[in-house]
């Protein structure tokens with residue numbers, strides 16, 4: 001069986017509720033109307049009987065049927081003398097003086113009776129009985145019911161049609177969400193958005209889905225760029241190595257040229273090895289496989305060692321590297337190798353993107369139990385539009401300039417990853433042409 005559409009389900013639910021509600025309201029109305037009519041009729045019954053008694057005592061004539069009330073006369077032996085008898089009324093039923101009672105026949109017809117005994121002129125006792133039949137007082141209720149039975153189905157049909165259209169309209173956004181999702185999955189068009197404007201629940205849901213799609217699309221774009229960047233980054237050193245080795249084969253007899261060529265090969269292999277190394281760290285982290293090898297290390301000493309290893313590069317550009325420490329306790333529990341990589345990377349960037357005879361100043365301090373390291377340089381700086389992207393894999397601000405600087409664009413994404421693995425964080429501020437400051441916080445693990 002085909003599943004009912006949401007639109008139909010809601011409409012059916014609404015219609016059933018409406019029918020039940022209307023039946024309930026009608027029932028109450030009929031009951032109240034009947035009761036109100038009955039109270040009226042009962043008063044009428046007592047009044048009519050009292051009036052007739054007065055007429056009898058004054059010797060006047062009276063009507064045996066007046067205002068829906070039947071009047072019946074009985075003698076002192078409670079035998080019927082005269083009067084109007086409603087249809088099927090058990091005329092011989094017992095008389096009780098001054099009591100308003102309900103009499104029900106075997107056929108479920110209800111009568112209200114009011115009996116009075118009277119002493120007439122000759123001293124004889126007589127009985128006067130007033131009777132009303134529910135067939136009369138129930139007329140009004142039945143009339144209302146009849147009207148309701150005709151009008152109600154019409155009303156229900158009209159409101160069901162209206163409900164069907166309103167529900168359809170209300171569910172239109174859901175249809176739009178479903179169509180967009182289908183379109184995305186069938187045509188691989190991740191750039192599609194639902195684009196609903198509303199602020200109701202469905203509007204909010206659509207916005208959340210749109211945001212999610214935006215993130216997914218960005219992730220896919222990054223993933224694609226990443227793969228093509230890996231290929232691109234490795235292609236250059238590989239083609240250099242190819243060219244150099246071919247050159248070597250041709251000039252195998254010229255030792256000095258071969259030596260130069262081997263140096264180039266070695267440099268390019270070094271670059272490839274560094275790319276592969278960094279990629280491995282990053283991809284291990286992607287799969288959650290990076291385990292920290294924590295040790296107590298003297299961070300000041302470690303940074304000095306890194307500076308020493310990189311001093312030659314700095315000297316070539318006349319860049320001064322300064323280290324100032326405000327630390328009392330220099331021992332922190334960190335992953336030594338990873339810590340070294342972070343420091344090396346940031347200082348190396350300071351040199352790579354520094355100006356001739358510039359500086360890289362490093363300041364160590366404690367910030368709420370965390371190790372705070374500030375690296376400040378007076379290099380070329382980074383523009384505002386690029387500053388958020390420097391953490392992306394393979395992102396280099398200026399490809400042509402970075403090429404000469406041995407850039408891979410992987411360094412900072414690895415720095416960020418390592419710092420975050422140490423439950424720390426990293427910030428950057430920079431001004432183009434003025435300089436850059438990196439601030440790194442390491443948690444003492």
Ligand code: ADP
Nearest residue numbers: 349353381390396397407408409410411412436
């Ligand atoms: P790489 O240095 O290999 O290009 P990174 O991930 O270390 O890759 O840096 C990304 C980019 O951020 C660099 O290409 C560079 O443009 C910019 N950058 C990093 N550090 C600095 C700095 N100290 N001064 C200016 N630009 C920087």
